[in-house]
Amino acid sequence: MTVAEPRxxxxxxxxxxxxxxxxxxxxxxERAWTRLAAQIAENPANLGQSLARSRxxxxxxxxxxxxxxxxxxxxxxxxxxxxxxxxxxxxxRVDSTMWTMRVVHALPGPGVTG
Numbered sequence: 236m237t238v239a240e241p242r243x244x245x246x247x248x249x250x251x252x253x254x255x256x257x258x259x260x261x262x263x264x265e266r267a268w269t270r271l272a273a274q275i276a277e278n279p280a281n282l283g284q285s286l287a288r289s290r291x292x293x294x295x296x297x298x299x300x301x302x303x304x305x306x307x308x309x310x311x312x313x314x315x316x317x318x319x320x321x322x323x324x325x326x327x328r329v330d331s332t333m334w335t336m337r338v339v340h341a342l343p344g345p346g347v348t349g
Contacts, residue, residue, distance in 0.1 A: 247282060247338040248305045252298040255330040261294065264327040268298070271320045275300070280307035294329075301338065308335075 256264045268286050275281055282301035289295040302308035311317055 245305060245337050247341075248302050248308055249336050249338050250298075250300045250302065250308060251334045251336070252300075253332045254296045254298060254328055256294045256296065256327045257329055258294050260327045261288065261296075264296070264324070267324060267327065268296075271323060274316065274320070275311075278311055280304075280311065305335065305337075 254264075265286065265288075272284055272286070275284060280303045282303060284298065284300040287297045287299075289297065300308075302311070
């Protein structure tokens, strides 16, 4: 089965990244990611992002990042800022896998405010 890349105009996309880091580098990786995420949050096409640590796999994190559309995410991905961000995280990363998906429905839960 072939899955198509989200097309421009398809609406919001979610990027999910599974990152395996060097053993014991978790606190440093989290600090570095937080600094870089603050910069990414300034991009008007970025709808939000999160970092989660696996409960079942040591030294594995998941990054999710939502974007207005695939075209603007790809523009960010090709930017000098993104290249620099990847360079800054490289000392912590052992391996990573990325998935791109189109957000079909997003329903806020009762705990979401404002």
